[in-house]
């Protein structure tokens with residue numbers, strides 16, 4: 418596929434990587450349907466995208482809400498006269514150990530069901546709802562070429578304190594493989610990217626010493642850039658023989 422001709426939905430486009438992806442697509446000339454729950458962030462993105470070759474339209478949409486997703490895809494499909502790309506990027510984390518005993522008081526703390534469910538809802542159910550909405554419309558309208566890119570994480574291998582997040586991100590790669598198999602007959606490719614530690618607002622709040630310790634495990638000894646993850650998205654969009662695989666873009670980090 419030629420990226421400059423694409424019409425692509427980017428979820429979680431108001432901040433961090435999603436914002437960089439939306440701007441990257443628009444700089445290349447693609448039409449972008451930018452979805453997020455952050456209304457102010459979307460407005461700032463629309464402002465920044467003014468004058469770029471590709472149009473950026475914004476949609477307020479909680480990816481975990483079935484009705485909101487269906488409505489956003491109906492609207493975006495109509496606004497762009499069809500869609501041929503989806504980047505499932507919206508994500509959250511709510512870290513906690515499964516069970517932890519306080520060293521001083523002996524009190525037991527656990528990961529709450531609420532935090533388990535919130536992460537599963539946004540990071541796994543969200544991509545399911547969006548991919549289903551996207552694929553159903555593509556298939557109904559004579560099929561692809563079309564492409565879905567799921568943003569997983571290197572944490573899917575099992576990062577301590579992230580039982581909810583690792584389950585969601587591992588599940589997303591499992592579904593990437595089977596969606597690729599199920600949807601190939603309709604001309605829809607599905608792939609994933611598993612970023613390592615990327616320089617986004619989430620990490621910018623970290624203490625410098627904690628960040629330095631974290632980077633010791635990364636052979637390239639630095640954070641990745643959102644643009645380096647976008648380079649992976651560009652490759653997946655443009656390589657028509659790539660489907661059902663996950664690209665680890667992590668500076669060599671192994672968990």
Ligand SMILES: NC(=O)c1ccc[n+]([C@@H]2O[C@H](COP(=O)([O-])OP(=O)(O)OC[C@H]3O[C@@H](n4cnc5c(N)ncnc54)[C@H](O)[C@@H]3O)[C@@H](O)[C@H]2O)c1
Pocket residue numbers: 428429430431432433434435452453454455458478479480481506507508509539543568569570571611612613614615616617618619620
């Ligand atoms: N930053 C990293 O180091 C890193 C590493 C691996 C994977 N990831 C993944 O990359 C993706 C982007 O991460 P980021 O660092 O840019 O985070 P970020 O917090 O900067 O951006 C996430 C965006 O998703 C939006 N969002 C949250 N819940 C939503 C919902 N229910 N519906 C719609 N939008 C919602 C937020 O409003 C925000 O704009 C996430 O899926 C994250 O898990 C990040």
